[in-house]
Amino acid sequence: MSDNEAHDRDPERPVVLGDLSERLRRLDRALEQARADDVRVDERANGMRASTQGMAQALRLATEFTAGIIVGGGIGWLIDWSFGVSPWGLIVFLMLGFAAGVLNILRAAGLAKEPGTPEG
Amino acid sequence: MDPTPQFQITPLVGSGPFAFTNSALFMVVTTVTSVLFLLFATQRRALVPGRWLSLAEMSYEFVASTVRQSAGTEGMKFFPLVFSLFMFVLIANLFGMIPYSFTVTSHIIVTFALAMLVIMTVIVYGFWRNGLHFLRLFVPSGIPIVLMPLVVAIEVISFLSRPISLSVRLFANMLAGHITLKVFAGFVVQLVAALGAIGWGLSILPLGMAVALTALEFLVAFLQAYVFTILTCIYLNDAIHPGH
Numbered sequence: 504m505s506d507n508e509a510h511d512r513d514p515e516r517p518v519v520l521g522d523l524s525e526r527l528r529r530l531d532r533a534l535e536q537a538r539a540d541d542v543r544v545d546e547r548a549n550g551m552r553a554s555t556q557g558m559a560q561a562l563r564l565a566t567e568f569t570a571g572i573i574v575g576g577g578i579g580w581l582i583d584w585s586f587g588v589s590p591w592g593l594i595v596f597l598m599l600g601f602a603a604g605v606l607n608i609l610r611a612a613g614l615a616k617e618p619g620t621p622e623g
Numbered sequence: 624m625d626p627t628p629q630f631q632i633t634p635l636v637g638s639g640p641f642a643f644t645n646s647a648l649f650m651v652v653t654t655v656t657s658v659l660f661l662l663f664a665t666q667r668r669a670l671v672p673g674r675w676l677s678l679a680e681m682s683y684e685f686v687a688s689t690v691r692q693s694a695g696t697e698g699m700k701f702f703p704l705v706f707s708l709f710m711f712v713l714i715a716n717l718f719g720m721i722p723y724s725f726t727v728t729s730h731i732i733v734t735f736a737l738a739m740l741v742i743m744t745v746i747v748y749g750f751w752r753n754g755l756h757f758l759r760l761f762v763p764s765g766i767p768i769v770l771m772p773l774v775v776a777i778e779v780i781s782f783l784s785r786p787i788s789l790s791v792r793l794f795a796n797m798l799a800g801h802i803t804l805k806v807f808a809g810f811v812v813q814l815v816a817a818l819g820a821i822g823w824g825l826s827i828l829p830l831g832m833a834v835a836l837t838a839l840e841f842l843v844a845f846l847q848a849y850v851f852t853i854l855t856c857i858y859l860n861d862a863i864h865p866g867h
Contacts, residue, residue, distance in 0.1 A: 555846070555849070558846055559846055559849055559850045559853065562792065562796065562846060562847070562850055563788075563792065563850060563854070565792075566788040566791050566792040566795070567784070567788050569788070569791070570784035570785070570787040570788030570791060571780060571781060571784045571788075573784070573787055574780050574783045574784040574787055575780050578780065578783075596780075599773075599776050599777055599780055600780055600784075602777045602780075603777045603778075603780035603781040603784060604784070606777060606778075606781050607781055607784060607788070610781075
């Protein structure tokens with residue numbers, strides 16, 4: 504490489520503007536290359552972060568749904584047990600628990616608003 | 624090859640409900656390890672961090688950015704709680720990966736206690752800071768008055784399901800992961816015992832599976848700690864800004 508460059512440049516010729524601009528262009532190219540490498544590294548890091556977050560979200564979904572049903576069923580059973588209205592408490596609150604489970608999933612997936620967020 | 628004895632709780636010192644069990648021992652070990660790790664790592668502070676210091680800084684930065692993203696800068700007052708939870712769950716999960724050790728987080732009572740700690744903090748702080756305005760969390764705006772009882776009931780159930788889903792997720796993942804690992808490792812021994820020479824050849828398959836599952840379990844150990852942390856932050860955000 505250095506051999507070639509030495510060959511290209513006439514040693515007797517003084518360093519003129521053309522030579523300088525050539526070197527500047529080479530520097531520009533090197534900088535661009537380095538910047539592109541940086542971006543590629545950043546992209547890889549971002550991709551890793553995104554996949555971690557994606558997996559974290561996927562792990563959330565399954566339990567969010569069951570938890571809603573368990574709580575709904577639990578409340579219904581408690582109402583039945585304490586007021587003796589079996590099986591109406593269980594029926595009503597199991598349905599409400601199902602709705603809450605679906606709401607939980609929609610929220611975990613970011614498809615429904617978080618509670619209490621204003622309109623719009 | 625019963626995969627469940629690894630979850631057996633046995634009293635080490637004393638007996639009855641207040642015995643010092645193997646579960647308690649590993650909780651103490653987990654806490655002491657995380658405290659010693661941070662004390663040791665931050666002892667020699669330097670502008671250019673060494674290996675241990677950069678590990679400690681990385682865990683700090685990781686949790687701090689999670690808190691800031693999910694709960695805002697105001698959420699940073701809960702940073703000590705969130706960071707302790709993250710370190711405890713992460714190190715307890717990682718300790719569980721050591722053969723013959725006990726996995727603290729594979730028992731639902733432990734994870735449920737952690738989840739209740741988070742939810743009680745949310746409720747107490749929410750009422751202390753916002754008063755009755757905190758209840759706005761259960762009343763979405765712009766709902767017709769006729770639908771209100773139904774929607775509020777669903778919102779309340781959804782709120783109550785949070786500690787359940789938080790604890791069940793962590794416990795179920797650790798439990799299922801360790802059982803699967805043990806079952807596949809058991810296949811290796813069973814194949815050799817049942818088929819002799821052919822079994823040696825065949826047992827490579829479950830052995831490879833066990834190796835892959837071990838790697839997966841390390842990932843899950845970290846991911847579960849991360850999920851627990853990020854959900855804690857999201858719930859704390861509700862306490863700080865209910866209904867904005």
